[in-house]
Amino acid sequence: MIIRFLTQKDISEHDKVTSQAFTYACDVGDPHSVLPCEKVLGAFDENNQTLFADLEILDRVCHYDGGVLTCAAIGGVAAKPEYRGKGAVKALFDFVFRKTDYDISILYPFSEEYYRKLGYERTGYSLQVTVPFSAISKIKRNNDVTLYEGNNTEQLLSLYNRCARKYNLSFVRTSPELFSVQPYLSQKYTYIWKSNALARIQIDREKSTVFVEEIYFDSCESMLGILGFLRNFESNQNHICFQNIPEGSPLLHFIQDFKKCETRLRNTGSARILNFERVLKAHRYPSGSGEFVVRIEKDVFKVSFSDGSVKVEKNDSYVPDAVMDVSAASKLLLCGFRDAEYIPGLVIFNPESRFLDSFPPRTAFYTDPF
Numbered sequence: 001m002i003i004r005f006l007t008q009k010d011i012s013e014h015d016k017v018t019s020q021a022f023t024y025a026c027d028v029g030d031p032h033s034v035l036p037c038e039k040v041l042g043a044f045d046e047n048n049q050t051l052f053a054d055l056e057i058l059d060r061v062c063h064y065d066g067g068v069l070t071c072a073a074i075g076g077v078a079a080k081p082e083y084r085g086k087g088a089v090k091a092l093f094d095f096v097f098r099k100t101d102y103d104i105s106i107l108y109p110f111s112e113e114y115y116r117k118l119g120y121e122r123t124g125y126s127l128q129v130t131v132p133f134s135a136i137s138k139i140k141r142n143n144d145v146t147l148y149e150g151n152n153t154e155q156l157l158s159l160y161n162r163c164a165r166k167y168n169l170s171f172v173r174t175s176p177e178l179f180s181v182q183p184y185l186s187q188k189y190t191y192i193w194k195s196n197a198l199a200r201i202q203i204d205r206e207k208s209t210v211f212v213e214e215i216y217f218d219s220c221e222s223m224l225g226i227l228g229f230l231r232n233f234e235s236n237q238n239h240i241c242f243q244n245i246p247e248g249s250p251l252l253h254f255i256q257d258f259k260k261c262e263t264r265l266r267n268t269g270s271a272r273i274l275n276f277e278r279v280l281k282a283h284r285y286p287s288g289s290g291e292f293v294v295r296i297e298k299d300v301f302k303v304s305f306s307d308g309s310v311k312v313e314k315n316d317s318y319v320p321d322a323v324m325d326v327s328a329a330s331k332l333l334l335c336g337f338r339d340a341e342y343i344p345g346l347v348i349f350n351p352e353s354r355f356l357d358s359f360p361p362r363t364a365f366y367t368d369p370f
Contacts, residue, residue: 001046002045003043003092004042005041006035006040006041006051008034010042010051011033011035012029013042013050014035015027015030017042017052017079018054020078020080020081021078021079021080022078036056037056037058039056039058039059041054041055041057041095042054052079052083052086053080053083053088053089053092054092055075055078055092056076057074058074059071061171061172062168062172064169064283064334066165066284067282068172069103069278069279069282070101071102071103072105073370074106077089077107103273103275103278104274105271106271106272108269108270109270112267116270116327118272119330120270120327121272121328122267122268122269123169123268123330123331123364124246124247125247126244126245126265126367127244127245127246127247127249127252127263128241128244128263128266129242129252129261129262129263129264130239130263131255131260131261132238133231133233136230136231136240136255137231137256138256139227139231139254140228141229142225142228143232144225144229145193145226145229146191147183148183148190148191148192150182152192153176156179156198157174157175157176159192160216163197163198167363167364167365168334168362168363168365169334169365171368173368178368180200187203188213191226191229193222193226194222196217197218197225198215198217199215200214200215201230203237207239208236208237208238209239209240210237210241212230212240212243213243214367223250224254244367246363246365268366271330271364272326273326273333276301277312279333279334280312281310283333285303286305286357286358287307288306289304289305290305290358291304291305292321292350292353293319293321293322294322294323294324294355295320295324296323296325296326296329297325300314301313302315305354305358321348321349321355322346322355322356327345328344328346329345332359335364336361337361341356
């Protein structure tokens with residue numbers, strides 16, 4: 001089996017795989033067909049002709065503990081039915097894990113259990129909350145917003161990234177593609193409140209609902225400000241639906257009667273660390289000094305930290321305070337976990353070390369499609 005990146009010459013083979021895998025009509029050989037992105041990785045036969053399976057890799061950057069991590073966003077994982085179960089998809093992921101230079105990888109799994117075998121783990125949840133406008137009626141209405149129409153992109157992106165960095169794994173955005181620059185045509189509107197909050201909305205008149213596709217704010221004042229603006233839609237809509245908010249969002253404190261809410265819990269996605277040494281160095285440790293030794297699969301790391309500085313040594317001779325598999329390590333290091341000792345795949349040998357208190361729960365939240 002040959003693993004390599006596809007070129008435009010492979011487009012017919014790619015179209016065959018995706019058509020069979022996702023069962024949609026495709027004109028194989030269409031001269032206008034192009035690869036979906038710059039990096040499409042494929043598993044070919046030994047003659048380098050027939051494509052068994054492929055996947056898409058998109059370069060992304062994620063916020064993490066005040067800094068950033070490079071991310072391989074994986075999408076479009078597809079295999080021909082007649083070649084499934086023969087190791088082609090696993091070989092593709094092994095290539096991503098061993099032959100690329102990303103810190104982490106994120107995907108939206110069709111099956112958590114399937115990708116858990118490859119080391120990916122669920123890193124958090126988002127909430128969808130639908131309430132009648134009467135449930136936020138005590139918030140004062142206002143009109144202090146600007147509609148984004150494509151001419152203040154730098155301000156919008158700065159606002160988004162400033163708010164999003166509070167959440168681990170949220171994507172750094174450098175282009176406005178998720179914010180409609182043609183609101184009147186798309187009927188998707190992004191409103192900016194005093195450069196301190198934003199809401200991207202779409203209205204469903206049949207359901208009499210304002211769908212808030214995303215909402216970001218940097219303070220209680222700005223949260224109340226953007227919610228107060230959204231109240232202006234209550235004159236002709238009955239409900240407001242916050243489609244993606246972090247679990248434990250402070251917004252929930254300002255809903256007056258939670259019994260009137262309809263709430264759904266959603267998985268945000270799954271993540272896997274590809275370079276544990278770099279993530280351990282990027283992690284923000286508690287104040288004071290401390291150290292611990294952890295073994296992740298076959299690699300042993302000694303971590304020493306002191307008032308903002310950190311040293312990570314990779315040395316198999318150290319005796320570990322804890323042992324983790326890749327899934328457990330990805331969950332704990334990227335977003336922490338309440339009662340971490342209950343994480344499957346984690347064994348703690350020395351509860352007196354600084355290991356557990358080095359990874360308190362942090363909110364992981366990412367919703368960007370890819």
